[in-house]
Amino acid sequence: MDKEKYTTNLFDVIAEKNRRKMIDLLRVRPMSVGELVELTQLSQPGVSKHLRKLKEIGLVFIDKDSQKHIYHLNAKPLAEIDNWLKPYRKYWSNKLDSLEQLLDEEE
Amino acid sequence: MDKEKYTTNLFDVIAEKNRRKMIDLLRVRPMSVGELVELTQLSQPGVSKHLRKLKEIGLVFIDKDSQKHIYHLNAKPLAEIDNWLKPYRKYWSNKLDSLEQLLDEEE
């Protein structure tokens, strides 16, 4: 399908709006492909394609219930993003020195 | 230039490898375009193009020193990513104890 020869990268995977929506949904509870189709307004192949990328990067895993494929979230890979953000967090954390806090609050 | 009619989205902006590299560099210290060209191995227009997107989303601002345009990081917009991650963080945090969670949030 589409060759799909290119390596998927976590930042690219979460950059896509509908994929973020899907993992947001799967955070609530595991869902079948059909349920995700209803909730995303995408075509069924469209959903399957996104799920494949999410699976490749390890953000979801499948629990097969006969024909139904129940997709479960595995959020752990997102720790990479969290980790990347770490050195930046101090820039908006409210634990800055009091002058900066004051300036922030004035915004 | 390229029309550039499309709204830039933070997730898209940080999805690009060289742009992440650039803001990682600007975290160390403000830099001119020329310095970024050297450090990224991109062409000068390539760097300017990325800087434009970073500026559009508010991740950098310019301090003009005569001909030199010194780009400064403004990390605050990244708080949006941090915020999106919030409900997922518990999945990889090994500190399940609620007191420790609270302390984490205070950091």
Next chain:
DNA sequence: TCATTATATAACTGTTTAGTTATATTACCA
């Protein structure tokens, strides 16, 4: 076995985008 249901894959298309080279703009200085 045959029809149905659920999902995955194939093949295609239009749009977006990162990168380039060429050129314009802007500021400085001899």
Next chain:
DNA sequence: TGGTAATATAACTAAACAGTTATATAATGA
């Protein structure tokens, strides 16, 4: 004023990609 340095924009190209429709695969149940 003319030349040079620094950056931005224009125009173009190739690759990537999200979305689609059509079709294949797999499992179920009558």
